[in-house]
Amino acid sequence: MRRYARTILVAFVFLTIFTAVITGFTGEDDPGLKETFDPDEIIIVPETDDIEITMYNHRTGKLEKLPLEEYVLGVVAGEMPVSYGIEALKAQAVAARTLAISRLKRFGGKGCSNNPGADVCSSYAHCQEWIPLESMQKNWGSSFDKHYNKLKQAVYGTAGLIMKYEGKPIEVFYHSTSNGKTEDAGEVFSRSLPYYKVVSSPEGADLTRTGVTFSNKEFVDIFSRYYKNSLDPNNLASQVKINGYTNSGRVKSITIGRITLRATDFRMMYGLNSTDFTLQFGKGSVTIYTKGFGHGVGMSQVGADRMAEAGSTFEDILLHYYQGVTIEHY
Numbered sequence: 334m335r336r337y338a339r340t341i342l343v344a345f346v347f348l349t350i351f352t353a354v355i356t357g358f359t360g361e362d363d364p365g366l367k368e369t370f371d372p373d374e375i376i377i378v379p380e381t382d383d384i385e386i387t388m389y390n391h392r393t394g395k396l397e398k399l400p401l402e403e404y405v406l407g408v409v410a411g412e413m414p415v416s417y418g419i420e421a422l423k424a425q426a427v428a429a430r431t432l433a434i435s436r437l438k439r440f441g442g443k444g445c446s447n448n449p450g451a452d453v454c455s456s457y458a459h460c461q462e463w464i465p466l467e468s469m470q471k472n473w474g475s476s477f478d479k480h481y482n483k484l485k486q487a488v489y490g491t492a493g494l495i496m497k498y499e500g501k502p503i504e505v506f507y508h509s510t511s512n513g514k515t516e517d518a519g520e521v522f523s524r525s526l527p528y529y530k531v532v533s534s535p536e537g538a539d540l541t542r543t544g545v546t547f548s549n550k551e552f553v554d555i556f557s558r559y560y561k562n563s564l565d566p567n568n569l570a571s572q573v574k575i576n577g578y579t580n581s582g583r584v585k586s587i588t589i590g591r592i593t594l595r596a597t598d599f600r601m602m603y604g605l606n607s608t609d610f611t612l613q614f615g616k617g618s619v620t621i622y623t624k625g626f627g628h629g630v631g632m633s634q635v636g637a638d639r640m641a642e643a644g645s646t647f648e649d650i651l652l653h654y655y656q657g658v659t660i661e662h663y
């Protein structure tokens with residue numbers, strides 16, 4: 334094991350320096366990558382016992398066995414733009430690894446609930462996104478080597494590290510973009526968790542409002558797919574009412590006709606970016622404006638990148654978005 338770790342370390346340092354030399358002349362097109370090629374940085378790869386995880390690949394319909402860190406690499410590549418700061422990518426790696434570990438039976442997990450026999454699946458809609466090496470090669474083209482090197486730094490630079498609360502792997506949630514604050518898990522999922530508090534998130538200029546417009550008929554048709562109660566398409570404004578807001582400023586519940594539903598259900602029904610929404614009724618149509626993207630619980634990936642940009646380490650980022658956790662080897 335010791336020799337294995339040292340071999341990876343030597344190979345990694347060599348690769349980092351080698352890539353630095355090669356890309357020193359061409360790497361200017363991506364300023365976010367400069368930090369990857371710090372030849373002084375020594376990556377210590379902690380010794381692990383090479384846990385193997387079983388993943389259901391939703392693209393091929395097959396179960397695949399992968400070494401943990403190789404799996405984490407595919408998740409970080411699939412879940413976060415590689416142009417993000419290295420500390421944000423490291424935070425993503427720890428979050429991805431924590432989710433995987435928390436699903437393993439030997440750590441008290443129950444596996445992927447959609448796919449018996451799998452610890453996790455490769456879909457962002459269920460466990461977390463994972464992409465194979467071929468997709469990275471296709472997506473990154475001639476930049477593959479430098480991007481892949483940066484990913485390896487994020488993953489092997491945090492190898493084995495996960496987030497724990499009271500000694501156990503936490504239940505991991507993260508999302509793309511908050512509305513400037515994160516959400517209490519209890520507002521979105523079935524229960525609150527002590528490490529998901531409402532905290533500020535530095536999205537900054539990325540916080541724009543996005544509008545999606547439905548004709549009154551479309552709005553009524555979508556509603557009637559879920560509820561029998563009919564709505565009058567000619568008088569929508571008087572039949573729709575926002576009832577209140579969560580502590581993070583997102584909508585808590587909305588009443589439509591005689592039905593009151595959670596904002597998270599309304600978001601799902603109408604395919605909205607987030608539950609931070611406002612409705613604007615026009616002549617024959619309604620426009621729903623949203624802020625942020627995702628459920629808002631846990632780390633905001635954009636917020637993590639802003640923190641990295643401002644000099645935060647991956648530990649700073651994780652301890653901000655996951656309050657009271659410890660970061661330690663699994």
Ligand SMILES: [Zn+2]
Nearest residue numbers: 445454459460
């Ligand atoms: Zn799954």
